[in-house]
Amino acid sequence: MEKIxxxxxxxxxxxxxxxxxxxxxxxxxxxxxxxxxxxxxxGKPANERAAEVxxxxxxxxxxxxxxxxxxxxxxxxxxxxxxxxxxxxxxxxLDAGIMDGTRHRAGAVCALxxxxxxxxxxxxxxxxxxxxxxxxxxALRFALEMGFHTEQLLTPKSLERWMQWKATPNHETFWITxxxxxxxxxVATDGRGHMVAGCSTSGLEWKIPGRVADSPLVGLGxxxxxxxxxxxxxxxxxxxxxxxxxxxxxxxxARGASPQEACAEILKQMVKTIxxxxxxxxxxxxxxxxxxxxxxSMNAKFHLKYALWRNAESQLLDSVVLY
Ligand code: GLY
Numbered sequence: 001m002e003k004i005x006x007x008x009x010x011x012x013x014x015x016x017x018x019x020x021x022x023x024x025x026x027x028x029x030x031x032x033x034x035x036x037x038x039x040x041x042x043g044k045p046a047n048e049r050a051a052e053v054x055x056x057x058x059x060x061x062x063x064x065x066x067x068x069x070x071x072x073x074x075x076x077x078x079x080x081x082x083x084x085x086x087x088x089x090x091x092x093x094l095d096a097g098i099m100d101g102t103r104h105r106a107g108a109v110c111a112l113x114x115x116x117x118x119x120x121x122x123x124x125x126x127x128x129x130x131x132x133x134x135x136x137x138x139a140l141r142f143a144l145e146m147g148f149h150t151e152q153l154l155t156p157k158s159l160e161r162w163m164q165w166k167a168t169p170n171h172e173t174f175w176i177t178x179x180x181x182x183x184x185x186x187v188a189t190d191g192r193g194h195m196v197a198g199c200s201t202s203g204l205e206w207k208i209p210g211r212v213a214d215s216p217l218v219g220l221g222x223x224x225x226x227x228x229x230x231x232x233x234x235x236x237x238x239x240x241x242x243x244x245x246x247x248x249x250x251x252x253x254a255r256g257a258s259p260q261e262a263c264a265e266i267l268k269q270m271v272k273t274i275x276x277x278x279x280x281x282x283x284x285x286x287x288x289x290x291x292x293x294x295x296x297s298m299n300a301k302f303h304l305k306y307a308l309w310r311n312a313e314s315q316l317l318d319s320v321v322l323y
Contacts, residue, residue, distance in 0.1 A: 032191035035291040036063070036309040039185045039234045039283070042071040042080070043307030044316050046184055051309050060190045061100055061123065064198040068096070068119040071184045072200055075155045079182050082116035083155040084202025087209045090162045092153035094118040094202055095216035097133070098126060101195035101224035101289075108216040110135040114150030115143050119200045122216070132218060136210075165206055183215050185222060185232025185285060193289045197222035197230040197246070203237065213237025219247035228254035229288035231262070235281040235302055243270050249286045259286035259294030260320070267298050267322050278323045285319075295319035 034054050036047040050067025054060065072081025079085065086092045096118035097108030107126025110133060112118045121143045125134050134142055144150070154162070165171050183201040199221040203213060214220035214237035221237070223246035224230035231249035233240050245266050252262035263284045270277040283297040283304035297304045297319045304319040 032291070033311060034060070034063070034189065034191050034309075035287060035293070036067065036186060036188045036307075037285050037287050037293050037295075038067070038187075038307045039183060039232065039285060039304060041305055041307065041316055042074065042077045042184055043186065044314055045074075046070045046186060047307050047309035048314050050186065050188060051312075051314075054190070060188055060194055060196045061098065064186050064188050064196045065098060065119050065123045067186055068098075068184055068198050068200050069117050072096075072117050072119060075157070077184075078158060078161070079202055079205075080184050080200050081118070081202065082151075082153050083158050084153065085158050085205035086154060086162050086202075087207045087211070089209050090154070090159070090166070091209065092158070092202055093207070093209070094153075094200070095212055095221075096122045096198070096200035097216040097218060097222055098122050098198040099196065099218055099222055099224040099230075100126065101197070101226040101230060104225060106132050106218035106222075108133040108218060109139040109143075110212040110216045111210065112136075112139045112143065114140065114153065115148050116151065116153055117148075118216075119198055121146065121148060122198075133216065135212070162206070171206075182281075183221065183234040183237075185215075185234050187222075187224070187230035187232055187285060187287045189230075189287060189289060189291050191291060193226055195224040195226050195230040195287070195289055197224040197232055199232050201237075211238075214241045214245070217241070219244050221246060223247040223250045225250050225254070226289060229259060229286060231259075231284060231286040233282070233284050234304065235283050235298075239277065239280050240270075240282055245282075245284055249284060253286065253288050259288050259292050260296070261294070262286055263294040263296035264320065264322060267296050270298070271323070283319060297321045299323045
């Protein structure tokens, strides 16, 4: 992609978007060292585990995978992995993907049933196959061949929620409750320019069986490129899939945008094309290969809290809200 300088980039952004300036995210780079940035409060224990794995000699991919395993395995996180809310048939159907920014390669699984850690299956798609994405029955067979075991992923709590929904006359689909947030997206650097991104979700609750949105698809729910940075998206994956958010953010950073400018710009582009997108449930996180970060939520109704681990400090912070 053509390199442009930061000034030219900012002029083009200002002219195209003609919207008010967005404040910088709070965090600034502070020397080298690993940085982990994740979505939602469940991202905080995920970052802490990732940092531990990395400190104990694991690779950055190991760290992101094991970090994401934390909310996947937590029955109280009802939007990811074990205990995630099921589809309309009452079946938990999981999506996840992970990308290595050095090899420029991803591994992903979609609509995987009965395996609580889909990010680990996605990691094996990356490491053991020449494929990028595996779905449904084939993804399950692959996982079993890799030594995973199936288990019931519905918990008493998620089953009760599904039965309540089923029993409601004229029940409609709806988004996850404010308590349970959404997808875990994680972006990370080792402090030496290597980038990894990963994402895992049980998706839209009561989704039509077979539905797959942005989270497991490379470039949509996550993207990493050591030459620029990494990004991830959370929220209404049916909406955001149409904007290829994560790869767009990384390309904006490659063209000179800061992570914060890039996060804001992709959400503004969504509104520029369809003004009603202002009300959409959309949020994004990004990190460049110097460890600088950016975060943005489309609106205050879907206000992303993000988790940041840097210099042994683990924080939960509020993202910038655009509209
Ligand atoms: N972003 C998660 C989903 O829409 O499935």
